Amino acid sequence: MTDRQPDRTRRRVTAAASGVLAAGAMFGVAHLGAALLDPPASPFSSLGDAFIDLTPEWLKELAISWFGTNDKRALLVGMVMVIVIAAAGLGILALRRLRVAQGLVLALGLVTGAAATSRPQTGSLALLPSLIGAALGALALGWLVVRIPAGAGSDPQPGPAPQAPPREQSRRSFLGAAAATGVVAVLGAVVGTLAAGARSTAAAVRTLVLPKAGTPAPPVPADAQSPVPGVVDVVTPNRTFYRIDTAFAVPQVSPDAWQLRVHGMVDREVTLTFDDLLSADLVEAYVTLTCVSNPIGGDLAGNARWLGLPVRQVLAQAGPRGDADMVLSRSADGFTASTPLEALTDDRAALLAIGMNGSPLPAEHGFPVRMVVPGLYGYVSATKWLVDLEVTRFADAQAYWTVRGWAPRGPVKTASRIEVPRQGASVPAGTVAVGGTAWAQHTGIAKVEVQVDDGPWHEAVLAGEISIDTWRQWSWRWEGATSGQHTLRVRATDADGVTQPGTPSAPFPSGATGWDEVTVRVG
Template sequence: MKPGHAIGSLRHRLAQLCGAPHDPDPGSLSHSERLRCAGAGLVGGLLFDATTLGLRHITGAPSFPEDTSDLLVPFLPAATFNSLLSALGPHGKELLVVGALTGAVIAVVLLGTLYGGLVWRGWRPGRLATVLGVVGFIGLWALFGPVLDANDAGGTLLRRRAIGAGTLALDVIVSVGAVYLLVGRPRSREGGAGPEVPDRRAFLAALGGLGGGLLLGTGGLVAGFRSLAGATNLDYEGRWSSAASPITPIDQHYVVSKNLVDPSVNVDTWRLQVDGLVRSPVTLTLDDLRRLPQRQEIVTLECISNSVGGGLMSTARWRGPRLAEVIGLAGAVDQRARFAIVSAVDGYFDSLPIDAALSSSTVVALTMNEVTLPDRHGFPARIVFPGHYGEKSMKWLARIEVAEHDHLGFYQRQGWSEDAGVRTWSRFDAIGSGRPLRAGHPAILRGHAFAGTRGIESVQVSTDGGTTWGEADLDAAISPYAWRFFTSHWTPSHPGTYVLVVRAVDGAGALQEERREDSPPRGSSGFHSVTAQVV
């Protein structure tokens, strides 16, 4: 058989599978028919959105906007991501939600128009709707499959993926089903040909179906959107917070998340899998982790997006078993192991060098400041990896895979640093007592510095824009892994404008970098400076 004939035969078979007639009606759709098909698609699209938002709160599986975010965000270059974050702030996630929901509606409107055009030309409605639904699900599953392992409730990887695929299938069934019901049967013609026979009853039924569907879809969408908006964390929390005390209260601790809605894990279904290059893979419960020896560390965490002088840095008491002991429950680690690939219930993933994972300082935190780990900070378990930016201290831990080869992390796909070791950083927190500075009167300059596990050896302050420097007094270190506060006493000699600058020297004797760099790709650098007016 010639290639052209083979292709034609295959096309004919596919058309028959979809319910194509042997003698299709060559007529074109009337204006009212086009509107009816588009209206059916609009209802189907609204119901798709309402279903995906509703199922998100029933099953814990991410909604369509969240899947879209997880699919696209890792491939935004780090500099572009940071620029959008700075420009849009909380509106970035709002635009993503609205854009994804609107895109879904437009897609189903186009589907409804295509479906209606084929049905009213004689294609078999049931078979065509079934094929379009199956093809639509397969297409969406192929596109979003890599991000369908997220689920708020937790559970094993297989369970999370099954629920994600199931909710996606229901989204498609509801939307395609609405189109199928509202488009209706092919138009009737006297004698099988000629002009369309008016059917007032069918017209009114279709009009009522479209109106009812629009009402149901819009109402469901509004309710689902309100529910989503009520749980959504649109912006980073603590961006401009002050460091008032060595240990940050939980309600003041900075929060950064990739999610539109953070997980609220069901501890009864949550499981932590430890597998890969270990002797005996194991699945653990929270009680299993609590039975291990508990270790407390005071650790400062900093977001890699923290700017010079920013507030995305906090310190807490973290308590839980060492990560090495958790991995040890799976038996001996194979000598080929080089990395621990870690993933979370929200679909986040990253990796740690195996030596770091087995270090005594890396813990799986179960409590924060001596209370059960809050939802926003990773309940029921998170990794705390001292000396590295917060992207490495994964929240809502779900799996640890010991592996020979690295796995590029969620943010590393954007181009952020793979090592993510913190850079030396310092900041003024308070200039004076809050009252106007007066010439000849002493003022106290307070602030903090941080250099990860390297520690802080000294802090230097300049009151003349960096021309001369003086040593500040350091508070006692509260932990090898925490920030350090400083105090500098200054008496301005005369009224005027002063530029105050601070810099730090880490425990290895290296001076903080002066050159200004934005956060991407390895964290910000540069001296923090403030302008002080003296009267």
């Protein structure tokens, strides 16, 4: 290594840090500007939403299989890492080509601004926060780079090179500029987050008093919970209910401004306000929801007590035409779902839900209004932050996931899973308690069977049934478990007498099939 090499390396590391600081200032100021002007236009949420929309199907499925309900956090971490690496590269580039690097910063601002303006929930000022942030980021990059202390091994600066840092610039000058840029970045992020929080729907969720149901849900049977310790709660608490959706940041929809438009192939258009729902004769029902991406044995399912207005009553006001066969529901963030019309007009508890387990809908689960439809996977029915119902036909319209190759109708497939003992668990020889959950929404579970290794199937004891629209728990006593490694399998039969197939298949395009199995060590 030459004598000049250490100086050159230090300058490049300092330049990389300058790029990261400038990017922090850019995104912090843009986030603050969005919080003040148009909260959904925040660059992180805009880029995140755009990335989700543009991600190929195989990568989305991989993310869900790896991270489950933490997929949004994983995306955020990945975005931050990419931005940090790119910003460091721009800082190094700025040592030789400052104006080019600044131009790339401005280009990044245009990209984030374009992503913001493409989101359905943003307004006319969506481009402005990103442009302001990019302009400040470009200025900060130049301000920092020209203050990088020159060393004996500094890179030559060809051409007119206004970016060439004078040798007499002191390290103290650079550190002061770096500290000031860091303060701008942190203040922008913190104050922007606080300002956005002040405009969120959290206060409305906390203060909303739900009306009593005109038709309350029947009480949960005393024996509905499996007696095996470790089996999940038969009614899933709101805080642990799975969340899978396409929104990188939770949409903030004010109940005061909320409206639902019902239109399309109808005799008359209908518009509902949130006050209309609060004053309606509401229905309460326990319904289990399941994600189509749930693998065999997966945990992307939950059971809750929902409060809402039956969708069939709203559709009856609109009067669907005889040749309509689908309702395209739309979220405030642009997501759409294609629901068979018959599933919304028959006697099942398909609801415009405003309550969940006795509380207003949490924001992440669709406040103020979402759809809940028994018997269908969420991707074709469980639209959160609902704002629009278009009565149409499957032949005329496609929804968010059907455009991407998923089946358009999405009936839930019968599934069962072993929750106790867990995969890889060690259990004592003798008698082993085995338990889990099965579901066949809107059909009901009639039987669950367990197999040890390749032996005969043994019928499990079913817990009490809340309704055919909910999952059902089960338990089985494994008598005479012998030392060694053993594999347990489970299968369920629905109320129509159809047993779930053992041949495994992936979730795409219409839901996974196969028997869940766990391998345990006895002794």
